[in-house]
Amino acid sequence: MAGVAAGTGEEIPGWATALLMPALNVLLALAVSALVILAIGENPVEALRVMLVGALGSGGGIGYTLYYATSLIFTGLAVAIAFHGGLFNIGAEGQAYLGGLGVALVCLSLGGWPWYLALPVTIAAAALFGAAWAAIPGYLQAYRGSHVVITTIMFNFIASALMVYLLVNVLIAPGQMSPETREFDPSLFLPTMQEMLAAIGLEIAGSPLNLSFLLALAACALVWLLVWHTRWGFALRTVGANEDAARYGGIDPKRMIVVTMLLSGALAGLLGINEIQGVQHRLILNFPAGMGFTGIAVALMGRAHPAGIIPAAILFGVLIQGGSELAFEYPTISPDLVVVIQGVVILFAGALEHMFRPAIARMFRPARGRRVEVA
Amino acid sequence: MTPSPPPDNPTQAAGAAYAVELVGIDKRFGPVHANKAVTLRFAPGSIHGLVGENGAGKSTLMSILYGFYQADSGEIRVRGEPVRIDGPEDAIRRGIGMVHQHFMLVETFTVLENLLLGAEGGALLKDGVAKARAEVEALERSFGLEVPLDSRVSDLSVGEQQRVEILKALYRGADVLILDEPTAVLSPPEVEQLFQILRRLRAEGRTVVLITHKLKEIMAVTDRVSVLRRGEVVAEFDTAATSEQALADAMVGRKAALAVTKGPANPGPVLLEAAGLSVVDARGVERLKKVGLRVRAGEIVGIAGVAGNGQSELLEALAGMVPVAAGDIRVKEAVFNAASPLDPGKARALGIAHVPEDRLRLALVKPFAALESAILGYHRDPALAKGPLLAWKRVAAKTAALMERFDVRPRDPALRSSLFSGGNQQKLVMAREMDREPDILLVGQPTRGVDIGAIAFIHEQLVALRDRGKAILLVSAELDEIMALSDRILVMCDGVITGDMPAAEADERTIGCLMAGIAQEAA
Numbered sequence: 043m044a045g046v047a048a049g050t051g052e053e054i055p056g057w058a059t060a061l062l063m064p065a066l067n068v069l070l071a072l073a074v075s076a077l078v079i080l081a082i083g084e085n086p087v088e089a090l091r092v093m094l095v096g097a098l099g100s101g102g103g104i105g106y107t108l109y110y111a112t113s114l115i116f117t118g119l120a121v122a123i124a125f126h127g128g129l130f131n132i133g134a135e136g137q138a139y140l141g142g143l144g145v146a147l148v149c150l151s152l153g154g155w156p157w158y159l160a161l162p163v164t165i166a167a168a169a170l171f172g173a174a175w176a177a178i179p180g181y182l183q184a185y186r187g188s189h190v191v192i193t194t195i196m197f198n199f200i201a202s203a204l205m206v207y208l209l210v211n212v213l214i215a216p217g218q219m220s221p222e223t224r225e226f227d228p229s230l231f232l233p234t235m236q237e238m239l240a241a242i243g244l245e246i247a248g249s250p251l252n253l254s255f256l257l258a259l260a261a262c263a264l265v266w267l268l269v270w271h272t273r274w275g276f277a278l279r280t281v282g283a284n285e286d287a288a289r290y291g292g293i294d295p296k297r298m299i300v301v302t303m304l305l306s307g308a309l310a311g312l313l314g315i316n317e318i319q320g321v322q323h324r325l326i327l328n329f330p331a332g333m334g335f336t337g338i339a340v341a342l343m344g345r346a347h348p349a350g351i352i353p354a355a356i357l358f359g360v361l362i363q364g365g366s367e368l369a370f371e372y373p374t375i376s377p378d379l380v381v382v383i384q385g386v387v388i389l390f391a392g393a394l395e396h397m398f399r400p401a402i403a404r405m406f407r408p409a410r411g412r413r414v415e416v417a
Numbered sequence: 418m419t420p421s422p423p424p425d426n427p428t429q430a431a432g433a434a435y436a437v438e439l440v441g442i443d444k445r446f447g448p449v450h451a452n453k454a455v456t457l458r459f460a461p462g463s464i465h466g467l468v469g470e471n472g473a474g475k476s477t478l479m480s481i482l483y484g485f486y487q488a489d490s491g492e493i494r495v496r497g498e499p500v501r502i503d504g505p506e507d508a509i510r511r512g513i514g515m516v517h518q519h520f521m522l523v524e525t526f527t528v529l530e531n532l533l534l535g536a537e538g539g540a541l542l543k544d545g546v547a548k549a550r551a552e553v554e555a556l557e558r559s560f561g562l563e564v565p566l567d568s569r570v571s572d573l574s575v576g577e578q579q580r581v582e583i584l585k586a587l588y589r590g591a592d593v594l595i596l597d598e599p600t601a602v603l604s605p606p607e608v609e610q611l612f613q614i615l616r617r618l619r620a621e622g623r624t625v626v627l628i629t630h631k632l633k634e635i636m637a638v639t640d641r642v643s644v645l646r647r648g649e650v651v652a653e654f655d656t657a658a659t660s661e662q663a664l665a666d667a668m669v670g671r672k673a674a675l676a677v678t679k680g681p682a683n684p685g686p687v688l689l690e691a692a693g694l695s696v697v698d699a700r701g702v703e704r705l706k707k708v709g710l711r712v713r714a715g716e717i718v719g720i721a722g723v724a725g726n727g728q729s730e731l732l733e734a735l736a737g738m739v740p741v742a743a744g745d746i747r748v749k750e751a752v753f754n755a756a757s758p759l760d761p762g763k764a765r766a767l768g769i770a771h772v773p774e775d776r777l778r779l780a781l782v783k784p785f786a787a788l789e790s791a792i793l794g795y796h797r798d799p800a801l802a803k804g805p806l807l808a809w810k811r812v813a814a815k816t817a818a819l820m821e822r823f824d825v826r827p828r829d830p831a832l833r834s835s836l837f838s839g840g841n842q843q844k845l846v847m848a849r850e851m852d853r854e855p856d857i858l859l860v861g862q863p864t865r866g867v868d869i870g871a872i873a874f875i876h877e878q879l880v881a882l883r884d885r886g887k888a889i890l891l892v893s894a895e896l897d898e899i900m901a902l903s904d905r906i907l908v909m910c911d912g913v914i915t916g917d918m919p920a921a922e923a924d925e926r927t928i929g930c931l932m933a934g935i936a937q938e939a940a
Binding site: 267271272273276277279280283284286287289290291292293294 | 738761762765771779780781784785789794797802805806807809
């Protein structure tokens, strides 16, 4: 009976873990946010309505929500795949930043290529640049024992400084003051969802949502196949769960760590496709805008599984889009409050994830006399 | 000699005649009925043995007594008084202490600091420490539990760490001490020391509950013994009035085979050879000193030795798990050394299978489904793949077949590896490693924590593999196992092979002397 040893906790059904707990966490986060909004003298119900309508109430709102979700799916997958290998990649922000640089360099040099020919090259560049930025922390973790959490954080700062240098001194478009490159050739712009759907006769409102969204969904499917249905994914999860057992199984954990970080960085780098080739059409400062960090929350809340990451990314998309609508409608509510609300959701969904677990486990325990003295 | 029926009348007034009574304890985990109306009574000032196969419900029962689980129904009485035990704190308050199979000590703390944990006695440690030191020293004296109080736990031997656990329970006022498989990690002299301690506890009027697989130990130290099978108490004996065979039969519910039957070996060519093999551990200590050995096809070579004398390192070096500092390993025709190291992948490709000593650390991935653990090391096998993807259906079918062949219970390939009992985990590992008909099998502690029925099965499988012309290297802390299975016996002491003899010429006394590193003048 050593298997059912003490302390393993009671089992709860999978659907409760996947649906009930995140739902409870989000509700609780909303309740706490409501208290904050009450405290500054606004009506929380009204505020929630504004947020939801802003994010989901119109075609344009939904477009924005899904546009944010696209970036979050990429970074969420990046963090998730590293999780499965037992690595905590905090550096998706910097890797995404470099991925954007790769996209921009390709787009600037390809001139008037049509987007569909350029896309494979820009995807490769985004993945390559993101992977390269993750490679050094991965190598240091595997072969030098420097913890990947520390090194990836440091690499975020280095990425930030590097991009400022490049945009101010090297890549800046001549004849202007703002640190950004010239706009790419319009033939390279990824089609927006509006354009794509118009081609098949569907009318939707304009938004930054573009082809990258489909790319993000494809990435989800690929990650799912890779992690759960390939030998490499088996090796990855073995390393993540038990490095000694992996070695016993003939898997080289050091190599796996490096390769995992490369893949993680590549996924994060794809954010550059959405932001740079899809929306900005030039390289600008700080375009990842914290999506790399929010991706950590998305991966946590989505239980590092694509089927969870997609809804989690959409939820955070709602928060970002609805939050900016909220700040717009209510002069008393500053954009910072929206950050607070997102923070509370992250706190409950990520950090306090197991808070409800014992209570839910009790709910699922057989009802009949669980106390000893009820003989 | 006939098993007396277990006491089954919960209403019978027992009063304070018993230190602890479990009356009609019933517990289910989903479909598993772990305890079926179990009634047990432990008399004060006695050592009560609890035996049963893996999964018989011993650990669940004791976890209920210690408050880790709550029974679905039934009653616990301490000194005749019904009590409610909602957690280990309650159990400790009622004077019930537990020593787990896997120690619950903070390795970087000193012994005294570990004893203080949970009983610090105020915000400042200073007062608590002084008080604890005096009390603990008194305890040490009265029970013969010498442990250096200011040493770090990580510097202690396993036997000493166990004494710390016992001391911890006593320091918290344990009147009833439950020990779960306490001897699994101990060397024979350490076992004897432990038994001395238990006898002194009994002499002081305390109650000891001893959970074990080893019938020899039950016979040696207990006063009374209860046998559990499939969640029920099937028999209770006064130890003096029973025998190992009677206990074994009661445990498995039929005549149990205690001895291994095997014919003479038919050794073939040398398949595995080590020459001048040295291994240095992470702290720079030489654990293996210029060891040489040969294992032939069709023979079982057993390595006897007190745990920690280099057998583990030898086994792991031959499996490619630890790097070699000097010397050669020859696997069939291939030679490996420090310059061209062996690794587990290469070893497997050459037909070496490895059942490691520590299955939970190496051979299984606890959160994985059984079918995932069942392909660890063989996940690159093209037979299990469908293009670039793993063919999970085929893997599941394969796992189901392995489970059938090796009688792994429950037969559920989707069940998480950690939820199988120790014996069933071991059978799953054995099944995986033996299924490929390896030419060379390295096997460490094949029956550690495994129940009697399964032990006989595993032994049969090993002998059958030998008879199919495979080479087997066996490391075991159980001298009986080495003697029963081996065709040739090597003895290790302090990283050196101190003896090498055909099993037919070996006797326990000679091997015991060699294990202890005493020169062989007796032989």
